[in-house]
Amino acid sequence: MAQMLAKDSDLARQICALSRQRVLPHAVILSGAGDRLSAARFLAAAMVCRDERERPCLACGPCRKVAQEIHPDVHIVQDTERRELSVDSVRELRKDVYIYPNEGEQKVYIFADCQQLNERDQNVLLKIVEEGPPYAAFIFCTESTATLLPTIRSRCVELKLRQEDAQQESEQVAALCKALAGAELLPVASFLVALENQKPKREQVQQLLQDTWRIAAQALAAQCGGAAASASAEHLSRSLNRRQLQRLTELLKKYSMECNYNVGAGHILGAVCAEWEEIL
Ligand SMILES: [Zn+2]
Numbered sequence: 001m002a003q004m005l006a007k008d009s010d011l012a013r014q015i016c017a018l019s020r021q022r023v024l025p026h027a028v029i030l031s032g033a034g035d036r037l038s039a040a041r042f043l044a045a046a047m048v049c050r051d052e053r054e055r056p057c058l059a060c061g062p063c064r065k066v067a068q069e070i071h072p073d074v075h076i077v078q079d080t081e082r083r084e085l086s087v088d089s090v091r092e093l094r095k096d097v098y099i100y101p102n103e104g105e106q107k108v109y110i111f112a113d114c115q116q117l118n119e120r121d122q123n124v125l126l127k128i129v130e131e132g133p134p135y136a137a138f139i140f141c142t143e144s145t146a147t148l149l150p151t152i153r154s155r156c157v158e159l160k161l162r163q164e165d166a167q168q169e170s171e172q173v174a175a176l177c178k179a180l181a182g183a184e185l186l187p188v189a190s191f192l193v194a195l196e197n198q199k200p201k202r203e204q205v206q207q208l209l210q211d212t213w214r215i216a217a218q219a220l221a222a223q224c225g226g227a228a229a230s231a232s233a234e235h236l237s238r239s240l241n242r243r244q245l246q247r248l249t250e251l252l253k254k255y256s257m258e259c260n261y262n263v264g265a266g267h268i269l270g271a272v273c274a275e276w277e278e279i280l
Contacts, residue, residue, distance in 0.1 A: 002069050003035060004058065005042035010221075010229055011161060012042060017221035019046040019055040021246050023253065025157040026137045027129050029145055032161035036141035037076070037112055039161055041066055044074045044108040047137055062104055072102040078112035085116045090124050097128055097136050106135050114142035122149045129155050130260075154206060154260055157213065157253065169232060173211045177232035180212075180248065181239040185277050192269045205268055206259035213252035220245045247279045 005012050018024045024046060030036050045056035045066040056063045065071035077093065079085050093109065101107040111117060117125065129138055129152065138156075145153055169177075172195075179187040195205075218229040219236035223245065240248065255272050259265075 001067050002041060003038035004045070004067055005035070005039040007058070010218075011039055011159060013224070014159065014218055014221040014229075015043055015046050016054065016056075017224045018217055018249075019049075020224060021220060021249065023217075023246070023249055025253065026134075027140075027156040028138070029140045029142065029148065029153065029156045029158040030161060031142055031145050031158055033143060034161040036143075036161060037110070039159075040076075040110045040112070040139045040141050041069075041074075043139055043159075044071075044110060044137075047106045047108050048073060048104045050104070073104055073107045074110070075108070076110045076112055079116060083116065084118050085121055087120075090121045094124060094128060097132050101135055106137055108137045108139065110139045110141065112141055114140050114147045117147075119149065122152055126151050126155070150203075154203070155257075157210065157256075159214070169211060169215065169230065170208075172208055173215065174232055176208065176212050177215055177236055180216075180276075181232075181235045183239055183244070183280065185273075185280060188276050189273050192273050196266050196269050200265050202259050202263075202265045202268075205265045206256050209252050209256035209259065209268075209272070213249060213256055216245060216249045216252055220249055244279050248276075251275050251279070 015024070028043060030039050030043070042056060045058065045063045048062040048066065048071060049055040049057055050060045050062055051057035058067065062071060066074050069076065077085065077089065079089065097107070097109070125138070126149070128136070140148060140152070140156060142148060145158060176191055179191045182188070215230060215233045216236060218233035219240070222233055222237040223242055236245065251272065255268050258268060
């Protein structure tokens with residue numbers, strides 16, 4: 001049996017909460033120090049698990065196959081002999097991704113060590129992450145996201161192995177979380193208008209939404225019985241109800257992904273505000 005992330009870790013709770021709410025992203029960067037591969041297996045199991053209540057259950061057939069590394073739809077991509085992946089293995093993958101999953105509804109590719117992905121590989125993968133079939137999911141394991149091209153990073157949601165590392169939230173993220181925890185329209189609207197007046201770049205808005213997404217997801221995990229990973233997450237988990245938090249998580253994810261398209265930052269901020277009003 002291969003190692004699996006401990007079920008009582010913060011990251012495991014976060015993954016369980018996301019999968020319970022059916023909001024697991026299809027492209028994830030697992031970063032930070034520690035056993036990233038065991039975390040990737042856990043996440044992959046959550047994606048292919050058949051249990052109705054708890055995913056991953058670690059007991060059903062698909063979960064057990066992931067743990068034994070024999071699941072036909074979960075591929076660990078790595079080259080243990082060479083420093084970089086061969087051109088052929090990336091080409092192979094590009095073909096393989098369009099073949100329907102054997103058993104489940106998802107097909108998962110785990111990149112065990114992103115340092116093995118050179119720029120050319122990453123550009124090929126970028127296209128697949130962006131335009132690949134809806135059943136394909138990608139997990140990039142890396143100690144630091146600096147090994148990945150910004151274009152790849154912007155299409156993935158980053159989950160950190162150690163929540164202590166995730167504490168460095170910016171003042172802006174903390175301010176947005178505080179406004180959201182007010183569970184009213186006005187504080188959030190004023191925050192977004194003030195931000196828009198600063199004419200932020202789309203990448204900055206994306207970073208803000210993505211960081212806030214992660215905190216909202218942690219808050220959701222905390223409501224599902226986990227320990228809150230940060231003060232902001234705890235505040236949100238106490239101030240918003242389950243439905244609001246779930247919809248907020250979906251909204252932040254949706255608009256951080258929309259930042260990949262050529263839309264103005266102002267347009268995105270306006271849309272976030274309008275949807276927030278609907279959630280209340
Ligand atoms: Zn299972």
